[in-house]
Amino acid sequence: MDQKLQAFRETVVAASAAKQPLRIRGNGTKDWYGQALEGDVLDTTAYSGIVAYDPTELVITARAGSTLREIGRVLSEKNQMLAFEPPRFDGLATLGGIVAAGLSGPRRQAVGAVRDFVLGAVLMDGKGDVLNFGGQVMKNVAGYDVSRLLAGSMGTLGLILEVSVKVLPRPVAQHTLQFSLSEAEALRQLNVWGGQPLPISASCWHRGELMVRLSGARAAVDAAIARMGGQTLAYADAYWDALREQTHDFFAETAQGLWRLSLPSVAAAITLPGEQLIEWGGAQRWLKTGADAATIRAAAVQAGGHATLFRGGDKSVGVFHPLQPAVARIHRHLKNTFDPAGIFNRGRMYPDF
Amino acid sequence: MNTLTEVAFTPARQREVVDALRAVLPSSSVLFNQEDTRPYECDGLSAYRQLPMVVVLPENETQVAAVLKVCRRLAVQIVPRGAGTGLSGGATPIADGVVLSTARLNKIVRLDPYARTAVVQPGVRNLAISEAAHAHGLYYAPDPSSQIACSIGGNIAENSGGVHCLKYGLTVHNVLRVRMVTIEGEVVELGNEGLDAPGLDLLAVFIGSEGMLGVVTEVTVKLVPKPQAARVIMASFDDVVKGGNAVANVIAAGIIPAGLEMMDKTSSRMVEPFVKAGYDTDAEAILLCESDGTPEEVEEEIAHMSEVLRISGATAIAVSRDEAERLKFWSGRKNAFPAAGRISPDYYCMDGTIPRKHLAKVLLDIAAMEKTYQLRCANVFHAGDGNLHPLILFDANASGEFDRAEKFGAAILELCVEVGGTITGEHGVGIEKINSMCVQFSPEEREAFFGVKRSFDTAFLLNSDKAIPTLHRCAEYGKMHVRAGQLKFADLPRF
Ligand SMILES: Cc1cc2nc3c(=O)[nH]c(=O)nc-3n(C[C@H](O)[C@H](O)[C@H](O)COP(=O)(O)OP(=O)(O)OC[C@H]3O[C@@H](n4cnc5c(N)ncnc54)[C@H](O)[C@@H]3O)c2cc1C
Numbered sequence: 001m002d003q004k005l006q007a008f009r010e011t012v013v014a015a016s017a018a019k020q021p022l023r024i025r026g027n028g029t030k031d032w033y034g035q036a037l038e039g040d041v042l043d044t045t046a047y048s049g050i051v052a053y054d055p056t057e058l059v060i061t062a063r064a065g066s067t068l069r070e071i072g073r074v075l076s077e078k079n080q081m082l083a084f085e086p087p088r089f090d091g092l093a094t095l096g097g098i099v100a101a102g103l104s105g106p107r108r109q110a111v112g113a114v115r116d117f118v119l120g121a122v123l124m125d126g127k128g129d130v131l132n133f134g135g136q137v138m139k140n141v142a143g144y145d146v147s148r149l150l151a152g153s154m155g156t157l158g159l160i161l162e163v164s165v166k167v168l169p170r171p172v173a174q175h176t177l178q179f180s181l182s183e184a185e186a187l188r189q190l191n192v193w194g195g196q197p198l199p200i201s202a203s204c205w206h207r208g209e210l211m212v213r214l215s216g217a218r219a220a221v222d223a224a225i226a227r228m229g230g231q232t233l234a235y236a237d238a239y240w241d242a243l244r245e246q247t248h249d250f251f252a253e254t255a256q257g258l259w260r261l262s263l264p265s266v267a268a269a270i271t272l273p274g275e276q277l278i279e280w281g282g283a284q285r286w287l288k289t290g291a292d293a294a295t296i297r298a299a300a301v302q303a304g305g306h307a308t309l310f311r312g313g314d315k316s317v318g319v320f321h322p323l324q325p326a327v328a329r330i331h332r333h334l335k336n337t338f339d340p341a342g343i344f345n346r347g348r349m350y351p352d353f
Numbered sequence: 354m355n356t357l358t359e360v361a362f363t364p365a366r367q368r369e370v371v372d373a374l375r376a377v378l379p380s381s382s383v384l385f386n387q388e389d390t391r392p393y394e395c396d397g398l399s400a401y402r403q404l405p406m407v408v409v410l411p412e413n414e415t416q417v418a419a420v421l422k423v424c425r426r427l428a429v430q431i432v433p434r435g436a437g438t439g440l441s442g443g444a445t446p447i448a449d450g451v452v453l454s455t456a457r458l459n460k461i462v463r464l465d466p467y468a469r470t471a472v473v474q475p476g477v478r479n480l481a482i483s484e485a486a487h488a489h490g491l492y493y494a495p496d497p498s499s500q501i502a503c504s505i506g507g508n509i510a511e512n513s514g515g516v517h518c519l520k521y522g523l524t525v526h527n528v529l530r531v532r533m534v535t536i537e538g539e540v541v542e543l544g545n546e547g548l549d550a551p552g553l554d555l556l557a558v559f560i561g562s563e564g565m566l567g568v569v570t571e572v573t574v575k576l577v578p579k580p581q582a583a584r585v586i587m588a589s590f591d592d593v594v595k596g597g598n599a600v601a602n603v604i605a606a607g608i609i610p611a612g613l614e615m616m617d618k619t620s621s622r623m624v625e626p627f628v629k630a631g632y633d634t635d636a637e638a639i640l641l642c643e644s645d646g647t648p649e650e651v652e653e654e655i656a657h658m659s660e661v662l663r664i665s666g667a668t669a670i671a672v673s674r675d676e677a678e679r680l681k682f683w684s685g686r687k688n689a690f691p692a693a694g695r696i697s698p699d700y701y702c703m704d705g706t707i708p709r710k711h712l713a714k715v716l717l718d719i720a721a722m723e724k725t726y727q728l729r730c731a732n733v734f735h736a737g738d739g740n741l742h743p744l745i746l747f748d749a750n751a752s753g754e755f756d757r758a759e760k761f762g763a764a765i766l767e768l769c770v771e772v773g774g775t776i777t778g779e780h781g782v783g784i785e786k787i788n789s790m791c792v793q794f795s796p797e798e799r800e801a802f803f804g805v806k807r808s809f810d811t812a813f814l815l816n817s818d819k820a821i822p823t824l825h826r827c828a829e830y831g832k833m834h835v836r837a838g839q840l841k842f843a844d845l846p847r848f
Contacts, residue, residue, distance in 0.1 A: 337804030
C-alpha cells in the first residue's frame, strides 16, 4: 500500500477507535461552506497527481488532492474541459473538494452537474478500507452507483482518494448575447428557448439584464445569434468566469446571508426582499437577503424546490434544507454503513451526523 | 436451461400470502394459478425460469404500499417487474416470493412542454413518452433498442442507455425525480423538479439499483428539444483495429457524435439479409457515426467526421441522404438482437464496457475464445462509450452448448475487468452476472453494497437474490474457478 495511503489509514483507524472527528480538507477554499467545522484536519493535498488521462477516452482520473489548476492545465493542452465548470477558486480547489461539495458552474444547465460526470471513485471508509466504486468507463451498472453518491456528500461518507470524471471537448465557438428584460420576462424567455433546439450553454439574469451564452459548432452558434437577436456582450469570457468563480460583484458582500434557491426553472419570480441573480435557465436563484430562514425555505418549497444558506448569515438556522423524515433515515443508515464511528466531517452537512 | 427451483412453498403458505394480498387488492390483481403466473416466469433472459408463488398487479401507489406492507409483515420477497425485457434476469421471480408487475401503472400523469418535463407512472413504455412529447417538438433522450416495449421503471432500475447516450446521457442524466415506496410501505421522493435536492444524492444511487431498494411509482423525466436535422455516416473498414482507431480519432478531433456504433463482420452478415440496410458485408467493421443539430451544423460536422474517417482508413463512406435512409442505416444496428435470434436458435447477449483503447485486444481475444468454446460470437458495440455487446450464438437443445455459452460469457466479462472495464454497462447484473461481481469487487466493496441495500431495504426483502453476491457465493465461485484453473481469483482487498 502506498505510504500516504497507509498514513491516512492509520489516522482513520485511530480516529474511529477513539470516535474522534476528522475534518477532511484540501486547500480549504470552501471552508465557509456547510455547517460548523469539527475535528482534526485530515489534509488531502499531499495525495495528488493525475493517475490516467487519455483524451480519446474522454476520462481523467486523478488523486483527490490534485488542484483544478493542474487538471485544467492538462485538459486544456488537449482542448478539453471539466464541462460542469466547477469554481476553481484561484486554481486551488482540489478535485476531492469539488466532488465532495458538489458545486457546478454556469454550464450546468446544458451539460449536467458534478454527479453527472463522476464515473468512479476510490474511497477510504471509516474502517480504513479502500473501496473502488464505478470505474473509468462511461457506462457501468455493476453494483450501486456509490461514486455518484459521493458528489455533494460533503465528505460525510469517507475520504475520497481518487476520482474519475468524464471530460468533454471545448466548444469550437462561443458567443454571448445580452437582453434588457425584467425578471419575469427573462424567466419566460429562458423557458421558451429551453424548448427549442438552441445551443444555449449558460444564462444569467441580474438587475434587468439577461446574458445568454451560446456554445457549439460555428454554424449552430451563428444560426442561433440570427434567430435570437439581442446585443453582443464584449469580454464575455471574463463575465462567465466571474460567475463561475463567484467574483462577480453580486457575490462581494454576503455577510447578511447569500441563499441558493434550487427551483424548477419555470417557477415564478420569487418575491422575497433582497437582491437576486438567476442562473441555469431559472433553476438556480441566488438571493442576498436578511429575510428569515423559515420564510425563505417556505417560499422555496412553495415553488417546488429547496434553499441552502450558501454563504454568510446565521448558520444556526441550518445551512442545508431539512430532509423528509424517511429520507433522513436513509441518510443515517448510509452514514452508518460507510462511517460507523461517525468521524468524517461530523455535522458538516446536518447537525445530527 | 436453468430452472432454479421447482416449488419452494407449501400450499398453506401460498394461501396465507394470497389471502393477505386479497385483503388489500381487488382479486383480479392477485394471480397464483400456474397458468396465470406462467407468463411471469422469466424476463428477457429466458434461459432462467422460475414460477413465482404469487403475482400482483397493483393499480395505484396506495395499493403498491399496501402490497409492500403485507410482504414485509409476512416476510415475503418481492420482485418488481416492468415489461420484462431485462437481459440480466433482474425480474426473475423468487420461488416463494411475489412478483409485483407495474403493467397497470401505465399512465402519463402530466406532460408540461413549457417546463420540458413529463410525469409518468413506472409502467409507461419508454417510447410512449417521446410519442406524447412529439407534438411539442420534444422527446425523452435515452433510447434503448427495446424502447417500444421496455418500461421507464425498468429503465430506472437498469440505468438504461441507447445509441444516443454518448451525447445525450443515460437514464441517470435524464431523470429529475423518482417517487418510490420502501419496504416499510412508506412513500419517498428522491430528487425534485429543480436540478438538485438537498442532502445526499439518493436519486443517483437509486438509479441502476435493479429493483432492490424500492418500488418506483412515479417518475419525472426531462424532455429535450428534437434536433432539427440528423444524418448518419456509414463507414466500412477492412480491419477492426482501424475501425477502433477511427472512433478514437473522431473523439480526438473534438467531436461528440450523436451516435457512434460499430459492428463486426459477423454482425453485419447476420443482420443484412434480415433488414437490408445496405451494409457492406465484406467489411471487417462498419461504423455508424451520426450528427444532429441545425442543418448548417450537421453539414459542417458530417464533413469534418467524414474527413477523419477517411484519414483513419475507411474503405467506403456513405452519408444518409434523407430521414428514410438514416433510419435504414440504423435499422441494422437496432435489429442486431432479433437478427441473432433469427440465425441461431439461441443467443446470449453480453454487456461489458471497456476503455476503448483496448478494443482490438478484446476483439482478438474473443475471436480466440470462439475456438476454445466452439461457439460463434457476433460483436455489436456502442463504440462511443466503450460498451460492447458480444452476442454468443448457441443452441440450448444441443448438449453442452448452453453450458459453454455461459462459460464463454463469463470469460468475456473477466476479460473486460482485466483491461480496466466493467462486467455490465447497461443491462445490469441481475442473476446472470452475479458470480462475475466476485471478480470485479472485493469482499469489503460487496459488504458496502449490502450496507447501501439495507439503508433503503431495511427488511432485505426487495429482489434480494440479485446483483450482489454473498461472501459464501463468491467463495464457491472462487473454488470452482481455481479448480478449473482459469482465473487468478483473489478474494483479497485490492490495494
Ligand atoms: C431486444 C432488446 C434490446 C435491448 N436494448 C437495450 C439497449 O439498447 N439499452 C439498454 O440499456 N437496454 C436494452 N435492453 C434491456 C432492457 O430492455 C432494459 O434493461 C430495460 O430497461 C428493462 O425494462 P423493463 O421494463 O423490461 O424491465 P424488467 O425487465 O421488467 O425489469 C428490469 C429490472 O427493473 C426492475 N423494475 C422494473 N420496474 C420497477 C419498478 N417500478 N420499481 C423498481 N424496480 C423495477 C426489476 O425488478 C428488474 O430488476 C434490451 C432488451 C431487449 C430484449
